Amino acid sequence: MTRGRRRRARGRLAASEIGIVAFSGYAAWTNPDWRPWIVVVAAGCMVAALLWAAGRHRCGRWARTGQGLYRLTPTEFEEAVADILRCNGWKDVKVQGGAGDRGADVIGTDPDGRRVVVQAKRYAASNKVGSQDVQVLIGSQRIHGAERAMIVTTSGYTAAAVELADEFGDVDLIDGRALGRMAA
Numbered sequence: 001m002t003r004g005r006r007r008r009a010r011g012r013l014a015a016s017e018i019g020i021v022a023f024s025g026y027a028a029w030t031n032p033d034w035r036p037w038i039v040v041v042a043a044g045c046m047v048a049a050l051l052w053a054a055g056r057h058r059c060g061r062w063a064r065t066g067q068g069l070y071r072l073t074p075t076e077f078e079e080a081v082a083d084i085l086r087c088n089g090w091k092d093v094k095v096q097g098g099a100g101d102r103g104a105d106v107i108g109t110d111p112d113g114r115r116v117v118v119q120a121k122r123y124a125a126s127n128k129v130g131s132q133d134v135q136v137l138i139g140s141q142r143i144h145g146a147e148r149a150m151i152v153t154t155s156g157y158t159a160a161a162v163e164l165a166d167e168f169g170d171v172d173l174i175d176g177r178a179l180g181r182m183a184a
Helices: 002-030 032-071 074-087 131-144 159-168 176-183
Strands: 091-095 106-109 115-121 148-153 171-174
Touching: 074 091, 074 106, 074 115, 074 176, 115 131, 131 148, 131 159, 131 171, 148 176, 159 171, 171 176
Parallel strands: 115 148, 148 171
Antiparallel strands: 091 106, 106 115
């Protein structure tokens, strides 16, 4: 649902830019005194379009890499997860990973305004995230004072991990397929 709204908003942005450029061209054609202002407006539109394109490129790069997420180092994968979350409307996203991260690879605020602690697990498809990882994440959630917890992996989850996450209710499990959809 959010994805549809985002696409429509981007469409309106492009239509408004086209409208400004069309109006600017008409005004410059009919009134030579407006030409300096038209140049300023056109330059502003070009800068806005370039910034929009740069942001779109950054958000779409993980969708284009596909299997490329497996080739990233663990630190690079944490950065990729942070980028994907930002592109999905998350705010204040910070990569915490490394020694002393207290079980949190990424911390941020989801689109609903809740503080979320995220663990990023770049595993091969045959290596599933187990219940021990969920237990560590639940402890990390409490340590960091987060309202929710999330494990993002390139693989999947064991039945015990899914059962434990369901038992606690505020733990989200994002597998490789869901990560791919988020990246797109």
